[in-house]
Amino acid sequence: MKKLFLVLGFLAIGCSGGGSGATCPTNSTLTYDNFGRQFFATYCDRCHASGTRPALSTLALIRANSTAIDSESAAGPSAVNTAMPQGSTTVSEAARRQLGEWLACGAP
Ligand code: HEC
Numbered sequence: 001m002k003k004l005f006l007v008l009g010f011l012a013i014g015c016s017g018g019g020s021g022a023t024c025p026t027n028s029t030l031t032y033d034n035f036g037r038q039f040f041a042t043y044c045d046r047c048h049a050s051g052t053r054p055a056l057s058t059l060a061l062i063r064a065n066s067t068a069i070d071s072e073s074a075a076g077p078s079a080v081n082t083a084m085p086q087g088s089t090t091v092s093e094a095a096r097r098q099l100g101e102w103l104a105c106g107a108p
Helices: 002-015 032-043 059-064 066-073 093-104
Strands: none
Touching: 032 059, 032 093, 059 066, 066 093
C-alpha cells in the first residue's frame, strides 16, 4: 500500500508541470565552467542578472533556485520545460537536457 501512495505522489508531481525528471549520469562532464556560466550568460542573465525575479547570476544563486530553474527551463524524461527564457524559443531541447542533467548532478 505504501508503494502505491509513493507512485501516486510522483504522478501528482508530474502533472503539476514540475520537474524535468532529469538524472545525473555517472559519466556526466558538465560543470559551471564548461556549461552553466555560458548557458545563464546567454539565455538568462539579461533578465536575471540581479535584484528581482530571482537573480541567477552566480553559481550559488543558481544552486539555491535549482528546483525552480529545472521546472522552468530544463528537459528530461518527465517534461520539456520551456517557460523560461520568457518570450524566447532560442534554447534548443538538447541544451535544455544538458541543463537538467547539470542541475541533477548538483550544478558542479
Ligand atoms: C526576457 C526576460 C527573461 C529571460 C530572458 C528569462 N527570464 Fe526567468 N523570469 C522572467 C520574469 C519576468 C520572471 C518573473 C515572472 C514570472 O515568473 O513569469 C521570471 C521568473 C523566473 C523564475 C522564477 C519562477 C518561479 O516560479 O518562481 C525562474 C526560476 C526563472 N525565471 C528562470 C529563468 C532561466 C533559467 C532563464 C534562462 C534559461 C530565464 N529565466 C530567462 C523573465 C525572464
